[in-house]
Amino acid sequence: MENKKYIIGTKVIMKKQHPCGTNLWEITRLGADIKIKCLNCKREVMIPRIEFNKKLKKIVED
Numbered sequence: 001m002e003n004k005k006y007i008i009g010t011k012v013i014m015k016k017q018h019p020c021g022t023n024l025w026e027i028t029r030l031g032a033d034i035k036i037k038c039l040n041c042k043r044e045v046m047i048p049r050i051e052f053n054k055k056l057k058k059i060v061e062d
Helices: 049-055
Strands: 011-014 024-029 033-038 044-048 056-059
Touching: 033 049, 044 049, 049 056
Parallel strands: none
Antiparallel strands: 011 024, 011 056, 024 033, 033 044
16 A cells, blocks of 8 residues: 655545535644644544545645
């Protein structure tokens, strides 16, 4: 399996859409858990890294 490296501020697209209508998120904290912030409504969610890797669709290149 590919070992993915993330940094704070990376924008990602998740597989499932957030209830506010977007699936674009920004990574705000890294560790065993990853905290991501919705770029539409600014809601923050913390999920385990393993679950994050399963739900990640794509890393957005700026």
